[in-house]
Amino acid sequence: MTAEYRQEVLNVILAQALQERGVISLPEGVIKTVIQKRRRIPDVMVDYRGLRVVIEGEVSDQAGAEERALTSARRRVEQGLAHIGIGVIFPAELRAVPFKALLEALRDSRLLMAVTSESGDTGYVSGNIDFLAELLDKTFDQLVQEDVVAQAVAEIDAAVEKMAQLSRLCPGYYQKAAAILGIKALPRPAAEKAKKGPIETLYPEEILAICRISGLVIINAMIFQEILASHDNRVTSLTHLLNEIVLHSALNRHWNYIVSDINYFPIFHLASQLMVVIPSHGDILKGLRILGQSAQKIVAMKAALRHDLMGRVYHKLLADKKYLGTYYTSIPAAILLLKLALGHTTLPLKWNNLDRLERLQVADLACGTGTLLMAAADTVTDNYFRACAARGEQPDVTAIYRLLTEKIIYGYDVLPSAIHLTASTLALRAPETPFQRMNLFSLPFGEPENRLGSLDFMDSRLLEIKDLFGAVSDVKQITGNGEIESPYGYLPELDLCVMNPPFTRSVGGNLLFGSLPEPERSQAQKRLQKIIQTKKYQANITAGLGAVFVALADRYLNSGGRLALVLPKAVISGVAWKPTREMLAERYHLEYIVASQDPQRWNFSESTSLSEVLLVARKKDGENDGCDTPTIALNLWRNPTTAFDALAVFHALLDNSPPPAIDQQGAKEIYIGKVKAGEALAFSWKEIKEWPMWMLPVAFAQSDLIRAAYHLFQGKLWLPGYGIRGSIPLKPLKEFAQIGPDRRDIHDGFKISKTPSAYSAFWGHEALLVERIKQNPNAYLFPLAHAHKKRPLRRVEDLWPLSGKILVVERLRINSQKIISSYISEPVLSNTWWPISMKNEYNNDIFGKILILWFNSTLGILHLLAKRQETEGAWIDFKKPVLSNLPVLDLAALTEEQVTFLAESFDEVSHEVIQPFPRMADDPVRSRIDAAISEALRLPDYSILRKLLAQEPVVCLKRL
Numbered sequence: 001m002t003a004e005y006r007q008e009v010l011n012v013i014l015a016q017a018l019q020e021r022g023v024i025s026l027p028e029g030v031i032k033t034v035i036q037k038r039r040r041i042p043d044v045m046v047d048y049r050g051l052r053v054v055i056e057g058e059v060s061d062q063a064g065a066e067e068r069a070l071t072s073a074r075r076r077v078e079q080g081l082a083h084i085g086i087g088v089i090f091p092a093e094l095r096a097v098p099f100k101a102l103l104e105a106l107r108d109s110r111l112l113m114a115v116t117s118e119s120g121d122t123g124y125v126s127g128n129i130d131f132l133a134e135l136l137d138k139t140f141d142q143l144v145q146e147d148v149v150a151q152a153v154a155e156i157d158a159a160v161e162k163m164a165q166l167s168r169l170c171p172g173y174y175q176k177a178a179a180i181l182g183i184k185a186l187p188r189p190a191a192e193k194a195k196k197g198p199i200e201t202l203y204p205e206e207i208l209a210i211c212r213i214s215g216l217v218i219i220n221a222m223i224f225q226e227i228l229a230s231h232d233n234r235v236t237s238l239t240h241l242l243n244e245i246v247l248h249s250a251l252n253r254h255w256n257y258i259v260s261d262i263n264y265f266p267i268f269h270l271a272s273q274l275m276v277v278i279p280s281h282g283d284i285l286k287g288l289r290i291l292g293q294s295a296q297k298i299v300a301m302k303a304a305l306r307h308d309l310m311g312r313v314y315h316k317l318l319a320d321k322k323y324l325g326t327y328y329t330s331i332p333a334a335i336l337l338l339k340l341a342l343g344h345t346t347l348p349l350k351w352n353n354l355d356r357l358e359r360l361q362v363a364d365l366a367c368g369t370g371t372l373l374m375a376a377a378d379t380v381t382d383n384y385f386r387a388c389a390a391r392g393e394q395p396d397v398t399a400i401y402r403l404l405t406e407k408i409i410y411g412y413d414v415l416p417s418a419i420h421l422t423a424s425t426l427a428l429r430a431p432e433t434p435f436q437r438m439n440l441f442s443l444p445f446g447e448p449e450n451r452l453g454s455l456d457f458m459d460s461r462l463l464e465i466k467d468l469f470g471a472v473s474d475v476k477q478i479t480g481n482g483e484i485e486s487p488y489g490y491l492p493e494l495d496l497c498v499m500n501p502p503f504t505r506s507v508g509g510n511l512l513f514g515s516l517p518e519p520e521r522s523q524a525q526k527r528l529q530k531i532i533q534t535k536k537y538q539a540n541i542t543a544g545l546g547a548v549f550v551a552l553a554d555r556y557l558n559s560g561g562r563l564a565l566v567l568p569k570a571v572i573s574g575v576a577w578k579p580t581r582e583m584l585a586e587r588y589h590l591e592y593i594v595a596s597q598d599p600q601r602w603n604f605s606e607s608t609s610l611s612e613v614l615l616v617a618r619k620k621d622g623e624n625d626g627c628d629t630p631t632i633a634l635n636l637w638r639n640p641t642t643a644f645d646a647l648a649v650f651h652a653l654l655d656n657s658p659p660p661a662i663d664q665q666g667a668k669e670i671y672i673g674k675v676k677a678g679e680a681l682a683f684s685w686k687e688i689k690e691w692p693m694w695m696l697p698v699a700f701a702q703s704d705l706i707r708a709a710y711h712l713f714q715g716k717l718w719l720p721g722y723g724i725r726g727s728i729p730l731k732p733l734k735e736f737a738q739i740g741p742d743r744r745d746i747h748d749g750f751k752i753s754k755t756p757s758a759y760s761a762f763w764g765h766e767a768l769l770v771e772r773i774k775q776n777p778n779a780y781l782f783p784l785a786h787a788h789k790k791r792p793l794r795r796v797e798d799l800w801p802l803s804g805k806i807l808v809v810e811r812l813r814i815n816s817q818k819i820i821s822s823y824i825s826e827p828v829l830s831n832t833w834w835p836i837s838m839k840n841e842y843n844n845d846i847f848g849k850i851l852i853l854w855f856n857s858t859l860g861i862l863h864l865l866a867k868r869q870e871t872e873g874a875w876i877d878f879k880k881p882v883l884s885n886l887p888v889l890d891l892a893a894l895t896e897e898q899v900t901f902l903a904e905s906f907d908e909v910s911h912e913v914i915q916p917f918p919r920m921a922d923d924p925v926r927s928r929i930d931a932a933i934s935e936a937l938r939l940p941d942y943s944i945l946r947k948l949l950a951q952e953p954v955v956c957l958k959r960l
Contacts, residue, residue: 010090011044011057013102014111017129024048024136027386043076045385048136049651051644052385054082061092066112066124074116079397080378080429081385083644084139086132087114089124115139140644140673149331149643152301156219159294163218163287164211170284174207176277177214180270181417213417214274215291220424221255221271222295224264227431234262242292247285248278267424270417328368329500329566332640333604333614334375339650340592341564341616342379342496351380352387354399360408362496363556365454365549367411367440370422372498372564377404377426401430406437410492414445414453450523455545457491458531458552494557500566500605501549538583543576544568550580554587559621563588566604569595569611572694573869575879585689588617590631593694597678597701598639599957602873611870613698630682632658633697633706634670637953637960638677648672658682662710667703676960679703693882699866701960705948709866712859713887717939720948726939728859729890736842736891737851739880740802740835741794743810746781749794750829753782759800762807762824765832767817767916773856774823774910775807781829803827806836806848808855808883814874815957818914820864821855823848823906834883846899847891849906854889856914857933858926858946863887865954874954898936905932918956921947 015026025047044055056072058065066089073085089112097105106129113132114124117139125135167173222238229237236254244250252275255268278284329337342362350356362376381400388395405426413419419442426438444451452458525541528548532539539551546567553563571577572593584590594614596602602611634653640646649670658668658680667679683697696713700706704720711718717726733739750759760777769778787793808821811832822833823845829835838848854860867886868876894902908928915923926946934941949955 008044008057009099009102010059010094010106011055011088013106014057014088014090014129015044015046015055016103017106018046018133024053043081045082047386047651048084049140049648051083051140051647051651052081052382053084053086053136055086055088057088057090059090059092059095060112061095065089066114070114070116070121070124073114074121077116077118080381081395081397083117083647084136085116086136087116087124088112088132137673140648152298155294155297156216159219159291160212160215162290163215163284164208166283166287167211167215167278168207170279170281173277173279173284174210174214177274178210180273180277181210181213181217215287217270217417217420218274218288219291219295219298220421221268222251222292223298224267224424224428224431225255225258226295226299227428228258228262228264231431232262238292238296242289246280247288247292248275248280251275251288264427267420267427270420328606329371330604330606331371331375331643332646333566334371335378335643335646336594336640336650337564337566337604337614337616338372338375338379338498339647340594340614340653341498341562342376343383343650343654349383350387351383352391352393352395354384354396354403357384357400358403358407360496361410361492361494362408362498363410363412363491363494364498365412365457365491365553366499366501367413367422368415368418368500370411370425372500372566373409373411373422374425376496376498377409377429380404380408381429398430402435404429405435406439410439410441410494412441412443412454412491414443416442450520450527452524452528455528455531455548455552457556458528458535458537458548461491461556491556494553495561496564497553497557497561498564499549499553502545503568503608503610538579540576540579543570543574543580546571547577547580551583554583554619557619559619561619562591563615563617563619565615565617566612567615569602569613569698569870571615572613572698573867573882575869575881578692581694584617588619589629589685590615590617590688590694591629592616592632592634593698594634594636595698596636596639597698597953597960598636599873599953599959601639601641604639610872629685630658630660631685631688631697632680632682633661634678634680635698635701635703636670636678637701638672638675640672640677645672645677649677652677653680660684661697661703661706681706692885693867695868695870696866699868701953702948702951705862705945705952708945708948709862712862713866715887717859717942719940719942720944722940725942726937728937728939729893730887731890731892732885733836733851733888734884735839736847736888737804737806737836737838738802739808739884740804740829740837741799742834742880743831745794745799746829746831748788748791749784749796749799750781751784753780756780757782759783759796760803760824760826760828762822762828762830762833765809765811765817767813770822771818771913772911773819773821773852773906773914774825776825777828799829802835802837803829804835804837805845806838806852807833808836809878810834811875811877814865814876814917814955816874816916818916819856820861821852823852823910834878834880842891846903849910850891850894850899850902851888853902853906853929853932856926857929858920858942858949859930859933860888861917861920861949862945865949870954874957876954894936902932902936905929905936918950918958920955921950 015024018024019026046053046055054073054076056069056076058069066087069087069089073087076082077085091109091111094102094105094109110126110128111132112124112126113135115122115135122135122139225235226238228235235258241247241250241254252272255272255275259265259268259272349360357380360380362373364372367373381404384400385395409426411419411422419440423438423440427435443453443456445453529541531537532541532548537548537551539547541548550563550565557563571580592614596604596612603609604612604614632653636649640649649672652670653668656668659666659682661681661683667681669676670678670680679701681697681703688694688697696706696709699709708718711724712728715728715730716724717728718724752763757780759781761779761781762775762777763779783796784793805824805827806821807824807828807830809819809832838844855864863886864878867878867882869879869882870876909925912925914925920926927943930943930946933939951960953959
């Protein structure tokens with residue numbers, strides 16, 4: 001037996017000992033290959049909390065053992081083969097121990113061990129196996145706390161900002177840079193267009209954005225140059241070039257040489273163009289040197305280079321993100337989403353089979369700088385490495401990276417600079433590996449022909465290419481040697497479509513395609529609407545471009561393929577998103593829905609605070625395919641902030657199946673280290689897809705509240721620890737009342753009057769003023785004589801009969817406001833409340849008071865919050881169709897005694913001050929309201945639900 005083989009056996013036995021302690025998971029194939037078949041394997045690879053760990057062992061009687069073990073472990077981490085490397089030195093006496101006794105002997109042995117990771121090395125320390133387990137725990141905690149990528153982003157951001165401040169003073173530079181980067185001026189407000197002079201003049205913030213993006217492209221090229229210099233002796237290091245007096249000329253010459261002789265066009269082409277237009281100005285050359293010095297620091301942080309480093313900075317710099325809806329996915333969210341969508345158990349693939357992987361097709365139709373594509377590439381690579389390790393095979397690193405770059409990954413975007421950064425991000429995975437092509441396309445947007453970017457694929461799979469280096473509206477494909485004129489931009493049939501699509505909507509000033517000037521914008525909107533109607537896509541553009549992108553993805557997705565989406569939370573509850581939900585219900589099985597219940601970060605995108613969800617849905621193969629498997633709802637109490645947080649969440653989620661939300665108790669608890677990060681429940685997809693809204697599975701952070709809300713919709717009172725404790729007669733609100741006009745219609749018929757009129761109103765929702773459930777009108781309205789510009793004139797006779805004495809909130813900020821529903825002394829219209837008028841025999845104050853009492857009870861609040869449309873955490877609203885169908889107390893089922901008692905209970909509390917929702921647990925008025933409901937319906941005390949609601953993050957804006 002060779003010494004090398006004996007060391008490998010010891011590595012496996014050490015992994016077995018760690019597995020016994022529940023620390024790691026070791027593939028069975030490794031044990032069989034090494035111990036039973038006595039065959040060598042390339043690496044002993046194990047799983048630790050979802051991370052890949054490689055064990056590199058040496059025996060102490062070998063010269064240079066410590067250096068070899070740690071160097072090998074470190075190299076595996078730097079190559080991306082593992083997140084953590086362990087260098088172990090075994091005592092020499094273990095050589096003489098028989099196989100069968102090795103495990104027992106190792107338990108009692110003192111080992112020398114060192115752990116290496118992206119955070120650095122521990123250095124060698126002495127200890128037993130239990131100490132090694134502790135060392136792994138500490139390394140994991142350090143990785144979670146120290147985000148190397150965040151440090152690198154801060155370094156790049158500071159250098160780019162310095163360069164931008166220096167270059168913004170040179171108009172000749174930033175104007176030419178804007179043309180090179182394909183950045184247009186933002187549309188101007190109408191008032192500004194009326195002014196004399198050119199409207200093409202850039203805003204100051206646009207100038208800074210252009211200077212920042214150009215600085216980022218330059219430092220990106222510098223980083224890549226420095227990396228190439230360590231692999232290719234034809235490439236000069238930055239240290240040498242930074243000594244050049246005319247730095248920009250030296251960089252331009254060398255980058256052109258790299259493009260022409262070595263073929264890294266995607267990285268150096270834009271940067272070399274920028275070098276041509278940089279003036280020989282002392283301050284700008286100083287800024288270039290600052291960029292170069294920062295690039296050298298970044299290269300030293302080798303781990304950071306495997307992430308979407310440039311993208312994280314780039315998205316902060318976009319001048320027109322408000323109009324393009326350009327929100328870039330955070331790296332942790334991208335990792336979690338792609339692990340859920342593309343984990344090694346999700347697709348029926350032999351992940352170690354490169355011939356089969358070559359047929360895998362993954363695309364992002366709005367890829368930005370490639371964060372989601374990078375996460376997809378990392379997940380495929382991870383699956384490949386794990387499969388090879390499990391079978392004792394040597395992974396071909398070059399082959400898998402080339403396959404991902406040239407065959408598997410497809411990316412599309414309208415921003416040329418973003419596509420170039422995507423190309424460099426993918427190339428940074430293996431800079432020493434030349435590639436022949438990349439399926440990355442910069443697509444036409446706007447004129448000519450009202451092009452729609454990726455949405456042109458709704459009309460045709462093939463997009464014609466007009467020109468090579470012309471205007472922004474030309475299709476360009478990235479290859480190793482340059483941007484080529486291919487006959488078509490092509491979108492294949494996909495196995496996975498992953499997207500964080502643009503969020504812009506066609507309301508609020510109509511920002512749909514808002515980065516285009518008029519009349520281009522209107523023409524593009526009309527063309528999109530025509531395509532949707534003629535091709536019968538299931539998408540409502542009122543929901544925004546996100547809904548349209550989802551419909552497009554569905555068209556090109558294979559049966560059995562997956563959608564992995566980052567979308568506004570309105571997708572599961574918004575009225576405008578209904579066609580999207582119907583499409584998913586008809587053709588997909590929703591596998592995962594992930595929501596952040598973390599008040600510090602409701603979002604999964606970096607540049608927005610809007611509430612978002614992650615969705616993973618598999619396209620059905622047959623009529624009933626997947627319907628019997630559950631939908632997993634994950635409510636995050638702590639939104640992952642690092643890549644290792646995300647991996648820990650994914651690993652914990654897979655550890656044990658979440659319990660069914662309805663039939664069982666408890667939830668699957670998710671931990672990051674010792675901190676609880678969330679709860680997961682399983683739901684029946686057959687049931688969910690029949691619901692008009694899908695908010696319930698992620699309505700609350702606390703699983704007990706989700707269960708209580710579910711049973712309440714069935715007319716049952718469920719209490720934690722007691723189960724179902726009573727029945728509640730419920731019917732939809734529309735059975736008893738009709739809801740009045742929305743604020744847009746009111747503004748089309750009235751204006752606020754400065755003097756009393758015949759039309760009373762309740763205007764606004766000031767938290768300090770609206771603190772009782774009985775109010776008086778606070779404003780008057782006056783009919784409009786003429787319509788507002790581009791709006792119809794609403795007839796007063798159509799609006800005023802829909803006024804009412806009962807108001808229910810239309811918009812609500814839960815953390816600061818107090819009242820859900822209020823009784824007004826006379827009929828009113830409102831801009832922030834829905835006026836409610838009672839029907840037929842219920843049209844009297846008594847029944848109105850009972851409804852208001854119900855809405856302000858804990859049960860009424862629980863009902864409403866489970867049906868909310870969430871915009872940004874505690875900022876929510878309730879749409880008319882949702883409210884109309886909302887179950888409320890069945891007025892027809894109440895006895896005369898119950899009606900009298902509840903109306904009197906209303907009168908008793910109607911003038912009392914109610915506390916804000918976060919203080920509802922100890923609010924004596926709310927307690928009296930709940931007590932009245934309990935007594936009238938013969939229900940037990942349900943104050944525990946009020947306590948749970950008060951501590952919900954969306955209510956109190958505090959973490960659990």
